[in-house]
Amino acid sequence: KNEVEQSPQNLTAQEGEFITINCSYSVGISALHWLQQHPGGGIVSLFMLSSGKKKHGRLIATINIQEKHSSLHITASHPRDSAVYICAVASSGNQFYFGTGTSLTVIP
Amino acid sequence: DTGVSQNPRHKITKRGQNVTFRCDPISEHNRLYWYRQTLGQGPEFLTYFQNEAQLEKSRLLSDRFSAERPKGSFSTLEIQRTEQGDSAMYLCASSLLGRQGVGYTFGSGTRLTVV
Numbered sequence: 001k002n003e004v005e006q007s008p009q010n011l012t013a014q015e016g017e018f019i020t021i022n023c024s025y026s027v028g029i030s031a032l033h034w035l036q037q038h039p040g041g042g043i044v045s046l047f048m049l050s051s052g053k054k055k056h057g058r059l060i061a062t063i064n065i066q067e068k069h070s071s072l073h074i075t076a077s078h079p080r081d082s083a084v085y086i087c088a089v090a091s092s093g094n095q096f097y098f099g100t101g102t103s104l105t106v107i108p
Numbered sequence: 109d110t111g112v113s114q115n116p117r118h119k120i121t122k123r124g125q126n127v128t129f130r131c132d133p134i135s136e137h138n139r140l141y142w143y144r145q146t147l148g149q150g151p152e153f154l155t156y157f158q159n160e161a162q163l164e165k166s167r168l169l170s171d172r173f174s175a176e177r178p179k180g181s182f183s184t185l186e187i188q189r190t191e192q193g194d195s196a197m198y199l200c201a202s203s204l205l206g207r208q209g210v211g212y213t214f215g216s217g218t219r220l221t222v223v
Contacts, residue, residue, distance in 0.1 A: 004150075033212060043151075043199065043214035086150055090212075096141065098150035 003027050006087050006099035013106050019074040021102045023087030026068065034061050034072045035086040037101065043086070046072070077106045112215035114200050120221045121190055128186045129218045133202030137213070140183050142175055143199040144168065145217070151199055157183060190222045 004025045013019050025032070034046045047054050047061040049070065054061050058077075063070040074081055087099040113132040121127050133140045139158050143151035154173070155165045159180040169175075172190075177183040187194055200215040 035214070042216040045212055045214065048212065088150075096143075096153055098143075098152070100148075100150045 002099070003091075003097040004087055004089055004099040006085075006102050008102060009100070010103045011105070013077050013104070015078060015106055015108050017077050017106075019077050019081075019104065019106075021072045021085050021087075021104070023070045023072070023099055024068060025070075025087075025089045025097070027089060027097060028092040029065075029089045030092055031090045032063055032070050033088040033090070034070070035088055037084040037086060039083075046085075074104075079106045079108050082106050112200055112202050112213050114198075114215035114218050116218055117216065118219045118221075120223060123192060123222055124189055126186065126188045127190055127220060128184050129198055129200075129220075130182060130184050131200030131202075131215055132182045133200070134204075134213055135181070137202035137204045138180070139203045140177055141201045141203070142183070142185050143201065145197040145199055146195075154185075187220075190220075192222045195220055195222045 007022050031048050031050045033048050036044045036046050046059060049061055049063045051065060058075045060073040072085060082105050084101040084103050086101045089097050112134060115130045119127055141156040142154040144154055145151045152168055153166050154169050155175050156163055157177040160177050172188045175185045197217045197219050199217045201212055203212045
């Protein structure tokens with residue numbers, strides 16, 4: 001069993017839809033990261049969370065430490081949001097564990 | 109400082125050859141990480157440094173792999189006697205361990221193809 005599980009693995013949405021990607025983890029963490037990877041392979045860090053909720057533009061990330069669960073929401077999705085979204089957790093020992101990613105395609 | 113820089117962006121090599129990749133982290137970051145990502149998978153941890161000290165190595169890092177960070181700044185990852193299974197994206201990231209947690213920045217990666 002992976003330390004980090006993401007769902008769904010693949011997601012197709014119409015432009016404008018509200019999107020949710022879920023992440024569950026099984027280790028004690030110091031922080032959780034949401035990453036965005038574009039087809040060329042470059043990775044961008046979207047959020048780092050240790051509690052609560054963060055918002056950046058149309059992106060919202062939440063974390064529930066007790067339930068060991070985080071969600072990434074995209075409001076008013078756009079084709080340029082098409083990418084792979086990866087959940088990563090920094091364990092209490094500063095080891096990083098990655099989910100396998102959610103491939104999002106937003107259709108115009 | 110424009111972020112984490114990795115060179116080369118792409119490398120094609122023949123099986124059995126040695127390759128070396130370089131990572132230049134954000135200058136004030138004290139931690140540097142190497143990851144490998146194969147197609148359709150999330151990144152897998154290989155090793156990380158705090159300053160010049162290599163603190164942890166994954167079991168994925170066979171004897172053919174070696175990483176250095178001699179002055180606590182840039183790092184190199186060398187693969188000796190490459191095999192086709194080494195074909196992957198090699199990602200570097202750096203971070204600054206601080207009171208509020210770990211700020212974490214990825215490089216664009218080096219894509220290795222072993223033919």
